[in-house]
Amino acid sequence: MRAVVVENYDRIENIAIKDVAKPDISAGMVRVRIQAAAVGFVDGLKVQGLYQTKDPLPFTPGSEFAGVVDEAASDVSGFAPGTPVLGMVRNGGLAQYVCAPAADLFATPDGIAPEVGASFFANYLTALYALSARAKLRSGETLLVLGAAGGVGIAAVQVGKLLGARVIAAASTEEKRQFATKFGADSSLDYTREGWRDELKELTGGEGADVIFDPVGGELSLQAFRSIAWNGRHLVVGFASGTIPALKFNLPLLKGGALLGVDLAQIGRREPEVRAEVIAQLFTWLSEKTLVPVVGRVFPFERFHEAFAAMATRSALGKMVVRID
Structure with missing residues (x-):
């Protein structure tokens, strides 16, 4: 599969898309074929090694994504292949596939486009x-x-x-x-x-x-x-x-x-019950279309550098999203 790979902390223009192995599925995990991933301020800091905690090298940036289930581990239920999902992980979003714990994935409400789902969490x-x-x-x-x-x-x-x-x-x-x-x-x-x-x-x-x-x-x-x-x-x-x-x-x-x-x-570690309540409220609003998340600009995968650049400028409006083919 193709993924953005940070081999050394560096400026985003020096980071490239590379061919890497498709992630294996382990117990409790779900592999998702990513359709869209968001780029946030924290992602820009992580790539440069400037965030308060550093991700071990090499890593793929991107924590928020939306896509469809590719395959789930045998001990996971409720995530049949093809199910539209959205989620948030520590990293790995700017890739064609990601493996995420089932607990960190949520079925995408009907009518929510991948670009919207990726900019939500x-x-x-x-x-x-x-x-x-x-x-x-x-x-x-x-x-x-x-x-x-x-x-x-x-x-x-x-x-x-x-x-x-x-x-x-x-x-x-x-x-x-x-x-x-x-x-x-x-x-x-x-x-x-x-x-x-x-x-x-x-x-x-x-x-x-x-x-x-x-x-x-x-x-x-x-x-x-x-x-x-x-x-x-x-x-x-x-x-x-x-x-x-x-x-x-x-x-x-x-x-x-x-x-x-x-x-x-x-929040998840210190206040799991509060986090669950907040997520439930957000998904209620999302399902009812009471809340429609704002998507800024959408970039093709090959132009992910531009998404980071747009996010870093003071002219950015809303969340930058990368569409993964």
Whole structure:
């Protein structure tokens, strides 16, 4: 089979598609013929060896995928060959086949295209877990989403609306702000403009945001926290800006605010029941078409480099997806 293979941590343009052995099936596993795989910010870091944990070399990047069952181990039931599935693994998604534990695979709801299924898991699981389980976002509260046009940002916009919040999308260009508004944001603001906090204050009637969803980091995080409402919750989701901010402890005291970490990689191990509840809710929305995941751009397998490049630019809208032939 063909797969993207990282033999040395390097820039994505130096990584190639290679012919490798088709993965063998072991107990409890299902082999999936991949139709589409997503490319996220973490994948770009892993390829370069810059992520907080390093995948042993060689490896195939890509954690989110959608496809059809090729074959299941003899001890696995419910995954007949040809069954459309989607799932998330540590790595291996940018390949024609992947072996995944049956517990990490889910039947794809009817009418969901592979490109949509591949862009679904990480972003929407992060958004709903963060907003419902961590921040306890309530209907009628104000949610400020930083980096609202990115993959996880637009997921937070959609999930926030489904939870009944008033959503303010913060993004750096008019195109991004229109994109966020198209998918549910009630209002938007330009966080690159001087005085954006005054605009946020006006939008919230002087109260500030009840919940801040923050995948950006850097100076923007510090400024946003200074505009949080009393008893507000600031969700630390990631650091797309490349800078980890340092918050002075007097600010949470003065604002009555809470800083809440969100680490998708640990949810399954530390809170399996909560993870199961969140996934069940997401699949209910997905099956009912209440939630339609946003797909950014779709690239053919041979142009996977372009998907990574698009994901890394500040102009990216939504999740980048690679179609696997």
